[in-house]
Amino acid sequence: MSAKRDQIEAVATRAIKGSGLGSVSFRTLADEVGVKSSSVHYHFRTKDDLAEAVIRRYSTDFEAILARIDSEHATPIERLDAFIDVYEAAVQNGDICLCGMMAAELTSLDDAGQRALRGYFRLNEQWLEKLFATSETSLQGVTPAELAQLFIAGLQGATLIDRAEG
Amino acid sequence: MSAKRDQIEAVATRAIKGSGLGSVSFRTLADEVGVKSSSVHYHFRTKDDLAEAVIRRYSTDFEAILARIDSEHATPIERLDAFIDVYEAAVQNGDICLCGMMAAELTSLDDAGQRALRGYFRLNEQWLEKLFATSETSLQGVTPAELAQLFIAGLQGATLIDRAEG
DNA sequence: GACAATCTACCTAGTGATAGATAGACTGTG
DNA sequence: CACAGTCTATCTATCACTAGGTAGATTGTC
Numbered sequence: 001m002s003a004k005r006d007q008i009e010a011v012a013t014r015a016i017k018g019s020g021l022g023s024v025s026f027r028t029l030a031d032e033v034g035v036k037s038s039s040v041h042y043h044f045r046t047k048d049d050l051a052e053a054v055i056r057r058y059s060t061d062f063e064a065i066l067a068r069i070d071s072e073h074a075t076p077i078e079r080l081d082a083f084i085d086v087y088e089a090a091v092q093n094g095d096i097c098l099c100g101m102m103a104a105e106l107t108s109l110d111d112a113g114q115r116a117l118r119g120y121f122r123l124n125e126q127w128l129e130k131l132f133a134t135s136e137t138s139l140q141g142v143t144p145a146e147l148a149q150l151f152i153a154g155l156q157g158a159t160l161i162d163r164a165e166g
Numbered sequence: 167m168s169a170k171r172d173q174i175e176a177v178a179t180r181a182i183k184g185s186g187l188g189s190v191s192f193r194t195l196a197d198e199v200g201v202k203s204s205s206v207h208y209h210f211r212t213k214d215d216l217a218e219a220v221i222r223r224y225s226t227d228f229e230a231i232l233a234r235i236d237s238e239h240a241t242p243i244e245r246l247d248a249f250i251d252v253y254e255a256a257v258q259n260g261d262i263c264l265c266g267m268m269a270a271e272l273t274s275l276d277d278a279g280q281r282a283l284r285g286y287f288r289l290n291e292q293w294l295e296k297l298f299a300t301s302e303t304s305l306q307g308v309t310p311a312e313l314a315q316l317f318i319a320g321l322q323g324a325t326l327i328d329r330a331e332g
Numbered sequence: 333g334a335c336a337a338t339c340t341a342c343c344t345a346g347t348g349a350t351a352g353a354t355a356g357a358c359t360g361t362g
Numbered sequence: 363c364a365c366a367g368t369c370t371a372t373c374t375a376t377c378a379c380t381a382g383g384t385a386g387a388t389t390g391t392c
Contacts, residue, residue, distance in 0.1 A: 002336085004337080004338090018273060020186070020188065020271055020274070022188035023273075025381065026381080026382065026383085027380080027382095035338070036340080038341095038383085038384080038385095039337070039338050041382085041383065042336090042337065045383090046383080047381095047383095100270075100326070104269075105185070106329060107184060107189075118330055118332075121327055149324075150320060152323070152327065153320050153321075153327055154319050154320040155323065156323035157319035157321065157323025157326070158315070158316075160319075160322065160326075161319050164269045164283055165284055165287055168370085168371080192347080192348065193346080201373090202372070202374080203349090204349085204372080204373070204375095205372050205373075207348080207350085208370085208372070211349090212348080212349080
């Protein structure tokens with residue numbers, strides 16, 4: 001895993017968060033990193049490859065964050081607080097979840113990209129679902145799975161709309 | 167307001183809902199309507215103009231829906247149900263809120279477009295806020311305005327993620 | 333020398349946008 | 363009524379530019 005490849009992924013991630021995959025080109029990417037566009041193609045054969053790699057990286061990074069939360073906090077409530085803090089910190093930072101951004105561009109992703117994106121949301125949901133299941137809190141008739149879905153939907157929607165409204 | 171212009175707006179709206187403003191071109195739009203791209207430019211001088219017009223139209227259409235809900239339903243609970251039904255029907259229909267879609271593309275909109283988009287979300291929030299304010303239900307320490315924001319964030323996020331997960 | 337990484341130089345296809353022309357409907361005036 | 367002028371809506375043709383992608387030469391390092 002070369003350093004340049006990492007750098008390209010990082011720059012691409014930031015750019016996509018800012019204005020979506022559609023407005024990120026091999027040329028602008030290359031310029032920012034300081035190489036030629038063909039060099040970007042060397043590391044990521046197609047734009048679909050780039051998109052998938054960026055989602056995968058984001059997903060595994062997030063997985064690590066969840067693991068850290070689990071190890072640092074014991075109770076469900078503390079863990080949930082820590083989870084929300086991650087999203088809130090991003091919003092405060094003017095940052096948007098990469099995958100929330102790309103959910104809007106879903107149809108312009110190839111199969112592998114769509115699968116990777118689904119993986120990220122499932123990762124979120126399953127973690128939250130386990131959390132809600134172990135918690136004694138139970139709202140009338142709402143399953144932990146439903147609650148988990150509701151939760152990330154709220155968070156993702158909030159980050160998007162927050163930026164639109166300021 | 168010519169019929170062709172209306173038709174172009176309608177086709178553009180559907181296309182943007184499907185895959186965003188970025189993947190809608192004057193040419194594809196023109197082909198679908200059955201005219202030349204220059205004729206689309208006649209009605210909408212720039213792409214920014216087109217985007218703004220589409221958002222405005224969507225917004226006023228939605229305003230009419232809210233007015234109808236107000237006139238057809240008396241109690242806050244019934245009105246809220248009717249509101250949710252609108253979003254749920256859209257999701258069931260494989261449809262995504264135009265403005266939720268464009269919230270992701272916010273930065274590629276010009277000032278007028280961004281203002282129009284903000285207008286849509288404010289329209290939603292203010293309607294919901296008034297609804298929650300008149301309702302006797304009050305969660306501990308949550309203002310009607312906050313509740314309204316939470317609510318559309320959840321709905322918007324849900325429509326986006328629903329499509330990603332199926 | 334082999335291999336990884338980067339370059340130069342190019343291609344094809346598509347973009348938003350503009351210029352200039354034209355057919356037909358509308359409008360005001362003598 | 364008739365005619366001149368004007369407006370609407372569309373066309374053809376083209377612009378300058380950017381997109382993703384590719385072939386082949388060059389460089390540097392083990």
